[in-house]
Amino acid sequence: MYFIIPMVIFPRRTGHYLPLMGFAIILGLSACAPPSKVPPRAPSALAQAEALAAEGRYLAAATEYIRLAAETPPPQRQDYQLRAVAALLQGNQWQEAQELLESIAPESLAPALSLRYRLLAAQLAVAKGEAKRALSLLKDIEALEPSLEQQATLHRLRAEAYELADKPLAAAHERVQLEPLLSDAQALQENQRALWRGLMGLSPDTFKRLRKESLSNTLRGWLELAQLFQRYPLDPLGLQQAIEDWRKRYPGHPASLALLQAEMPTLPTAPYQPTTIALLLPTEGRFAASAAAVRDGFFAAYYSDNSDWTPVIRFYGVKIDSKSSNSNAYKVYQQAQAEGADFVVGPLTKQSLAQLAEVGDLPLPTLALNYLEKSHKPVGGLYQLALSPxxxxxxxxxxxxxxxxxxxxxxxxxxxxxxxxxxxxxxxxxxxxxxxxxxxxxxxxxxxxxxxxxxxxxxxxxxxxxxxxxxxxxxxxxxxxxxxxxxxxxxxxxxxxxxxxxxxxxxxxxxxxxxxxxxxxxxxxxxxxxxxxxxxxxxxxxxxxxxNGNMQDEPSYQNLAAVYPEHFERLKRLYALGSDAYRIIPHLNALYRVPDMTFEGATGRLRMDAEQRLRRExxxxxxxxxxxxxxxxxxxxx
The missing domain is CATH 3.40.50.2300 (Response regulator)
Structure with missing residues (x-):
């Protein structure tokens, strides 16, 4: 394969003339001496290439390395070629790097060069999103005896490849091994941030399974810490106490708690705790059975709540015309407001919600148990939670x-x-x-x-x-x-x-x-x-x-399964909707103000969008x- 080496023109810079100026002064002060016939030594081609790379001029550096390779026999030729590949990768010139790598026969390389070749090829594969190829290139590479710096590169590349392959635990294992090899403070922070992002995406089921696995103490400490942050996303006092207990179990753990807490969204306000909640649901017709399951799930969560918040709950039945689907939802809403409600949950059906929303912005904060159609204009004071297909x-x-x-x-x-x-x-x-x-x-x-x-x-x-x-x-x-x-x-x-x-x-x-x-x-x-x-x-x-089998340990779940054994399995999703409708109320303000905040609910991991809809993962x-x-x-x- 042939490479066209572009001409690189360097801009003039004042610093380049300082040595010559000094030389001229010396000549002036030594007029009696015969002029020297030996010109000042120019930097070597290798030094020039290294200087270009240090300045961030990666394409120019690669060009110099390629020129050197063309003038040099093996194995030094492959050394320069690999230096050129490294410069091209630093400059995000993936195609050129790949073409140059393909011109090298890896089977002919000595172990040290083979090691560099595989690390660079893996770096290119990661950059192109080819996780499987990267991991294949890095397999059993320790046999080539990498230096400490190369070991750090190896663990970083493996971690990035596992992240691409959606294997966060394997990535975390590599990042734990990478940490002691890093000395730069910024690199340490970036490594911990990446490790943390991966662990925070693990499901509760995964954490439960990993308790039985044989893991290093450091990695187990990371896992337990991530589980704590997942368990107390909206309870800063509970999280702080849990962290103190964690410190006692893992003294000297390398996790930077200040860094990790900075990565987490913070609560802008205290929990929202209304004093009187009106629950608006249909009591007859084709929606009656669904509404009853939602109602029972709501009250099960209420009676299972061990917090200091003890609101008054008032139930209001909504009537729906079987022919027209019109309802008296707004009239019931006004009644609840007149009787002292400061928060409303409901209505349940799309038609009732649309009729309620027609009045414009709502006078009370309201959590509807359905979504408005996209075509409907936004309504102030309205949150929306639904089992949306x-x-x-x-x-x-x-x-x-x-x-x-x-x-x-x-x-x-x-x-x-x-x-x-x-x-x-x-x-x-x-x-x-x-x-x-x-x-x-x-x-x-x-x-x-x-x-x-x-x-x-x-x-x-x-x-x-x-x-x-x-x-x-x-x-x-x-x-x-x-x-x-x-x-x-x-x-x-x-x-x-x-x-x-x-x-x-x-x-x-x-x-x-x-x-x-x-x-x-x-x-x-x-x-x-x-x-x-x-x-x-x-x-x-x-x-x-x-x-999620872990959810079956929740008091609300157990109570509903015991009290309604005939209906619970069939209507479990509706019972869960009712449970979430109660449990999420104190956290609505935080979810609204912090876009990345999530709530681990019975119906999914809930996140609020710009239209105040609670989206379920x-x-x-x-x-x-x-x-x-x-x-x-x-x-x-x-």
Whole structure:
């Protein structure tokens, strides 16, 4: 491979003339002496290249190293080439660095040069987001006996590669090993920040599992500290006491608590604690059963609350017309205000919320248990929390994108609900940069979806081409229908009955290797391995009360399961909504004022957006042998 070496013109700088000026003065003072015939020595080409790199002129430095390599035999040639690669990487010239690396035959390198080659190749792979290649290059590299500086580079690269691969625990292990090799204060802070960000993304289930693992004392200390910060995000006094106890268990731990606390959002106000809460929910009609579960979840959280906050709760029934869906929500709201309420929870339905919001800004802080439509103008004083299918569809798009997929197929029911889910998924998916290859809407009342799935997978086009070729040649041809191969995954919006029919038919038409993603609606909420065996492999999201075993230790959960055994499993998500509706009230001000603040709820990790909607980050699971098995949660949103 040939390289074109560009001409580099250096600007004049006063400092370059000082040695010559001094030399001239000396000549002037020595006029009697014969003039010297030896010119002042210019810096060597190597020194010049090193100086350019030190000045941050990486491309110019690489050019000098390449010139030196062209004039020098091996093994010094490869040394200069590797120096050039390092300079190009420092200057973010990835393509040029890759071309130069490809011109070097690694198998011909001595151990010391081979070590440098692999570290540089791994650095390039990390820069390009190729985690698997980077880790492969760094495997067993310790056998080449790296220096302390090279060991630091090795651990840093491995940590960055594991972070790219969404393996925060492995990354943390590397960063713990990197720390004692660092002497620069800024590098130490950057390493701890990166380690901390990874650990704070671990799920409670992961922390629980790691208690049984054999870990170094330092790493275990980091894990316990991260768990404390997750457990007390909105309780600074509780966190401070927990940290003091942690210090006693881990004396001399390297974690910089001041740095880590600076990384965490701080509470701008004391907890908000209204004295009288009005709970507005329907008491009859088709929403009555759902509302009862929300109400019972709300009161279960209230009676399980051990804090000093003891508000008065008043329940108000909302009537909804079965034909028009109109309600008396605003009239009931006014009644609650007149009777002394200073906070309102409800209403529950979209129609009631829209009617309430039509009056404009609300006189009382209100936590609605649904979302306003996007087209509705913002309403002052209104917070919104919902079990939103649109929210879940957006989460599926984000998860599929983080898993490396780019081309989607979509199966939705031919209903208004299905259209809402499709629109939400499509909007988020395309905003991320994904491509929507095909959408098919199925009739949820049918059982045979073979024709629809053939269209989704383009099998009907394959069959059409076969018929055209058969007719053209006027003879029978051996034929096996082929599905499309440009799709990465299928997003399936379905309830359990339809999903148990659709998944086997997808597999029948040779789509068994296509990952299938879905929302919580695909799962009843209770294990049913015999009936859910057909859902094996499906990846789906759901609330912590369904997928997180640790949540079953909460008093609210236990009380509801004991008091309502017949309804709890079926309506668990609605009970969880009621529980969160009570528990989150003291923290609404903090969540509003601090964008990065989160609340670990029964319905998910809650975060407030600019429109005061509480968005839910859910847990993830995959069906295996008919049972949902928790999978790693994404560490962050794309």
């Amino acid at each position: 649109e929210n879940e569809a957006q989460g599926v798009a984000e998860r599929a994108w983080r898993d490396g997929h780019h081309n989607a197929l979509v199966l939705i029911p031919d209903t208004q609900w299905g259209q809402r889910v499709r629109d939400a998924f499509t909007e988020r998916w395309e905003k991320l940069g994904g491509s929507l290859l095909e959408v098919q809407a199925y009739d949820p009342e049918k059982e045979d979806y073979s024709f629809l799935i053939q269209r989704l997978l383009n099998i009907d086009e394959s069959q059409s081409r076969h018929r055209e070729l058969r007719d053209l040649l006027d003879r029978q041809l051996a034929f096996e229908p082929q599905r499309r191969h440009d799709a990465d995954f299928v997003f399936l919006a379905a309830f359990p009955r339809q999903a148990r029919l659709l998944i086997p038919q997808l597999q029948f038409y040779r789509a068994e290797d296509l990952p299938v993603y879905s929302s919580s609606h695909i799962y009843t909420g209770s294990p049913d391995p015999e009936r859910d065996l057909d859902l094996n492999g499906v990846i789906f999201s759901d609330i912590p009360w369904v997928l 859910l847990n993830w699971a995959q069906f295996k042998k008919g049972r949902p098995q928790p999978t790693a949660n994404p560490t962050s949103q794309p």
